[in-house]
Amino acid sequence: KNEVEQSPQNLTAQEGEFITINCSYSVGISALHWLQQHPGGGIVSLFMLSSGKKKHGRLIATINIQEKHSSLHITASHPRDSAVYICAVPRMYSGGGADGLTFGKGTHLIIQP
Amino acid sequence: TAGITQAPTSQILAAGRSMTLRCTQDMRHNAMYWYRQDLGLGLRLIHYSNTAGTTGKGEVPDGYSVSRANTDDFPLTLASAVPSQTSVYFCASSAEYMNTEAFFGQGTRLTVV
Numbered sequence: 001k002n003e004v005e006q007s008p009q010n011l012t013a014q015e016g017e018f019i020t021i022n023c024s025y026s027v028g029i030s031a032l033h034w035l036q037q038h039p040g041g042g043i044v045s046l047f048m049l050s051s052g053k054k055k056h057g058r059l060i061a062t063i064n065i066q067e068k069h070s071s072l073h074i075t076a077s078h079p080r081d082s083a084v085y086i087c088a089v090p091r092m093y094s095g096g097g098a099d100g101l102t103f104g105k106g107t108h109l110i111i112q113p
Numbered sequence: 114t115a116g117i118t119q120a121p122t123s124q125i126l127a128a129g130r131s132m133t134l135r136c137t138q139d140m141r142h143n144a145m146y147w148y149r150q151d152l153g154l155g156l157r158l159i160h161y162s163n164t165a166g167t168t169g170k171g172e173v174p175d176g177y178s179v180s181r182a183n184t185d186d187f188p189l190t191l192a193s194a195v196p197s198q199t200s201v202y203f204c205a206s207s208a209e210y211m212n213t214e215a216f217f218g219q220g221t222r223l224t225v226v
Contacts (some may be wrong), residue, residue, distance in 0.1 A: 043217040043220075045214050082184040086155070086156070099171065099210065102158075103133065103157075
């Protein structure tokens with residue numbers, strides 16, 4: 001079973017700060033997902049990446065497959081970035097298949113004006 | 114584009130009653146999933162379907178059943194609800210079972226009393 005650990009669990013920062021959320025996992029994977037969930041809201045996919053770095057607006061995701069670690073960065077943070085950010089990896093089974101995702105417990109981010 | 118639609122949005126259910134949570138997607142995705150989200154435990158996989166006509170058990174399948182008669186629909190049935198099934202339920206889909214972006218419904222908040 002792939003264990004997914006996120007840190008920090010909670011993060012409060014001031015508007016404009018550079019934010020980093022970390023994710024580590026225990027079993028090698030082919031791709032990792034970063035998701036966003038606003039309070040009371042649905043879940044939105046931010047990134048799926050298998051190597052290197054991806055950027056979308058002020059969000060940057062990086063992954064190091066060898067070290068089994070990924071980071072999500074937010075530049076010039078804004079109060080609307082306040083949400084729960086969740087890291088997820090495939091639920092791998094023997095034979096190389098997958099059946100859904102295993103999730104970290106999420107990082108609750110609050111950006112204060 | 115609707116994406117994934119779940120119904121109902123919320124429900125209060127008496128213990129011992131049965132209920133079906135509906136999930137429909139219009140993206141012609143092969144893979145569909147049901148997750149439950151609980152405070153402190155995060156998202157956990159209940160059942161999955163990698164393609165129409167097939168289903169499988171996830172991490173927490175007890176008390177739930179699913180069917181996948183066609184590509185678009187993936188209903189989740191609670192045969193005899195218990196209070197521990199109080200949770201927020203998310204249906205999700207992806208084009209394939211591996212390495213493709215995950216799309217989530219808006220969630221169904223179920224309270225079993």
